[in-house]
Amino acid sequence: MSTADHVTQLTEKHHRIDQQIRDEMASPSADHVHISELKREKLRIKEKISMLSTEESAAH
Secondary structure: OOHHHHHHHHHHHHHHHHHHHHHHHHOOOOOHHHHHHHHHHHHHHHHHHHHHHHHHHHHO
């Protein structure tokens, strides 16, 4: 898998998690622990995307 493909997949996953967070927060019985876990995962993915994008631009 190319770096660009990996970044695309991670970006899609980032968007899905963002939607999950919004859905959970809109729920009257929101699970704040789960929301925190999702936010941490979203941040890890964002950092990975940033790292891969930096490596990709440095390679060119």
